[in-house]
Amino acid sequence: xxxxxxxxxxxxxxxxxxxxxxxxxxxxxxxxxxxxxxxxxxxxxxxxxxxxxxxxxxxxxxxxxxxxxxxxxxxxxxxxxxxxxxxxxxxxxxxxxxxxxxxxxxxxxxxxxxxxxxxxxxxxxxxxxxxxxxxxxxxxxxxxxxxxxxxxxxxxxxxxxxxxxxxxxxxxxxxxxxxxxxxxxxxxxxxxxxxxxxxxxxxxxxxxxxxxxxxxxxxxxxxxxxxxxxxxxxxxxxxxxxxxxxxxxxxxxxxxxxxxxxxxxxxxxxxxxxxxxxxxxxxxxxxxxxxxxxxxxxxxxxxxxxxxxxxxxxxxxxxxxxxxx
Numbered sequence: 001x002x003x004x005x006x007x008x009x010x011x012x013x014x015x016x017x018x019x020x021x022x023x024x025x026x027x028x029x030x031x032x033x034x035x036x037x038x039x040x041x042x043x044x045x046x047x048x049x050x051x052x053x054x055x056x057x058x059x060x061x062x063x064x065x066x067x068x069x070x071x072x073x074x075x076x077x078x079x080x081x082x083x084x085x086x087x088x089x090x091x092x093x094x095x096x097x098x099x100x101x102x103x104x105x106x107x108x109x110x111x112x113x114x115x116x117x118x119x120x121x122x123x124x125x126x127x128x129x130x131x132x133x134x135x136x137x138x139x140x141x142x143x144x145x146x147x148x149x150x151x152x153x154x155x156x157x158x159x160x161x162x163x164x165x166x167x168x169x170x171x172x173x174x175x176x177x178x179x180x181x182x183x184x185x186x187x188x189x190x191x192x193x194x195x196x197x198x199x200x201x202x203x204x205x206x207x208x209x210x211x212x213x214x215x216x217x218x219x220x221x222x223x224x225x226x227x228x229x230x231x232x233x234x235x236x237x238x239x240x241x242x243x244x245x246x247x248x249x250x251x252x253x254x255x256x257x258x259x260x261x262x263x264x265x266x267x268x269x270x271x272x273x274x275x276x277x278x279x280x281x282x283x284x285x286x287x288x289x290x291x292x293x294x295x296x297x298x299x300x301x302x303x304x305x306x307x308x309x310x311x312x313x314x315x316x317x318x319x320x321x322x323x324x325x
Contacts, residue, residue: 003103004084004168005035007076009069013090014047016215021055023094034086034099037061037079039072068185073164077179080171089165091215092119101210102168105156113173113202114194116162117210118153126150129214130166132159132206133191136317137252138259139236141191144206148324157206160313161194166212169193173202181242181295183286187228188235195243198313199297201306229272230279233263237283238292245299248307252314 006024010017017038024036036058040048042065051060061075077085086102088094098117105115116132128145131153135141143163145153162169164180167190177196180189194204240249240256249256260280267276286292299307 002035002082003033004086004099005037005076005080005082006086006088006099007073007080008036008038008088008090009041009072009076010038010043010047010051010090011041011066011072012043012045012047014043014045014050016091017047018050018054019093020088020090021051021058023092023096024088024099025055025057026096027094027099028096029100029103031057034103035059035080035082037076038090039063039076041066041068041072068182069164070180070182070184070186070189074179074182077171077174083171084168085171085174086168087164087166088212089214091122092166092212094166095211098166098210098212101207105205105207105210106168106170109203109205111201111203112170112205113197114162114167114169114204115207115210116159116204117166117212118150118206118208119163119166119212119214120150121147122213122215125213128153129216130163131208132157132161132204133163133194134160134317134320135191135195135314136259136321137255137311137314138262138318139240139252139256140259140263140321141188141236141239142321144320153206154208156208159194159204159206160198160317161191162204162206164190164193165214166210168210170202173197173200176200177202183238183291183295184235185231187232188239192235192239192243195239195310196297198310199243199303199306201303224270224272226272226275229267230275230282233276233279234283234286237280238286241283241287241292242296245307248311251311 131145
């Protein structure tokens with residue numbers, strides 16, 4: 001029986017998609033045990049045609065337009081017929097043990113919802129691009145180990161949420177808590193997913209044996225740009241409104257204000273302070289809109305222990321951020 005389906009959202013990824021697919025087809029795992037689906041988001045650069053011509057063994061779902069990361073991966077998840085789904089960015093090259101290591105890690109942890117791979121920088125593969133994601137009481141999501149020597153992150157660890165650029169998810173849990181929230185379009189959708197899973201009592205982990213090299217920001221163009229800054233700021237507000245109960249929002253408000261102010265001054269130095277504020281305002285409108293209110297995670301008393309555990313993580317992850325661990 002096949003264990004996993006690798007889902008790759010593609011938008012104008014002709015520069016990377018060939019090497020990405022070749023690395024997946026060279027895995028140390030029988031081809032019968034995993035499938036590959038590429039969901040093309042209306043590419044116009046010839047990458048869809050390349051996939052059709054050069055990779056007939058890869059299932060291709062062609063969407064007529066760019067509907068965003070979340071919708072594309074949801075289409076792939078709904079098409080998958082395996083107990084696990086693996087999300088992988090098109091600007092990555094997977095190591096030969098990538099799929100097997102992720103499957104083995106999830107199988108070994110019955111209460112695990114997701115497992116994040118070790119993502120290395122394309123131009124500096126001795127350094128970490130992402131070793132799982134964390135979220136703190138300042139309202140900041142950050143990549144664990146970003147820019148640090150990869151040798152420091154050679155052991156499995158629990159994380160707050162998996163980075164959707166290279167991670168495996170248990171499909172039965174996705175069916176329980178819901179798929180990716182398409183209101184995000186892109187950015188922080190993986191944080192929201194991991195947060196929801198924690199509310200339901202599931203956990204996420206990091207597996208260093210599952211390794212990919214990652215180009216980074218291939219679709220948006222750079223790490224900091226206008227579109228990404230505005231959208232990420234909007235979604236940072238939306239996640240808080242959606243996943244935190246009212247009392248927890250009030251309790252954390254002083255820390256959240258401090259965190260948003262620090263981010264504002266950071267983006268002011270980059271000449272994007274107004275864009276950041278515009279994004280925050282859009283996030284408030286998104287959270288208060290009828291669709292935003294409808295998608296809020298309802299508070300349940302039987303989840304109280306999980307909310308307390310999450311709050312502890314929010315505190316601890318500030319210290320981890322300062323210590324860069």
